[in-house]
Amino acid sequence: MSTYLGSGNADLHRRDYRPAWLDDLAEDATMEASVLNGIVEGAEGVRAILGYARTLYDYQEFNYVGEYGEHGFVEDYTSRVHGEPIGSIVVVRYNDAGRAQHVIINHRPLRSVxxxxxxxxxxxxxxxxxxxxxxxxxxxxxxxPDASS
Structure with a gap:
């Protein structure tokens, strides 16, 4: 079974998740993602884009959320966006001050991207x-032309 399809268990669907790292971005934070053309630079841009992006999820079903190495954090979840299944892996790397410095997001499959x-x-x-x-x-x-208009 494809990992981006999720479990199908509606009891695991969360609509209340807000990552703590999003409220603690370094001013010179960067974001790269499979849905982006280029690298977003600056906390304001990262917040604006992620602030809207988060509204597109019907829910989030988490496989894993937690620490990643000494200076990182990872989220692995599935969802649906306008009825299409989507899987996401988010890797956050913290700077020496403990603030989110680099955000890297991988979505799949291509149609959903x-x-x-x-x-x-x-x-x-x-x-x-x-x-x-x-x-x-x-x-x-x-x-x-009719794709989730």
Whole structure:
């Protein structure tokens, strides 16, 4: 079974998770992700993008959340976004002051990555963050005109 499909157990679906690291970003934090075109630099941009991104999940079903090595944190979860299954691995690396410095996010499968980027592009159109997402026109070409509009 594909790991991004989750267990199917609705009792494991969380809608209340807010990672503590998101409230403690270094001012020069960076974020890389499979849904991004480029690297987001600065706490303000990371917060803005993740603040909206978190609203797209129908729920989060966690496989693991916790420490990762001496200066890291990891989240492994599945969800659905506009009905499409999505799996996520988030790796956070802390700086020497213990603040979140680098955020790396991997989503799968590709169809969900493209849908996610399209939804983000639609939301952030005409903002400084629009450049980080695939164009809505291209994702419509790749996913089809009716893909979770």
């Amino acid at each position: 493209l849908l996610w980027s399209r939804l983000m592009a639609d939301h952030f159109a005409n903002t400084p963050y629009a450049k980080y997402f695939i164009s809505p026109e291209l994702t419509r070409d790749l996913l089809g």
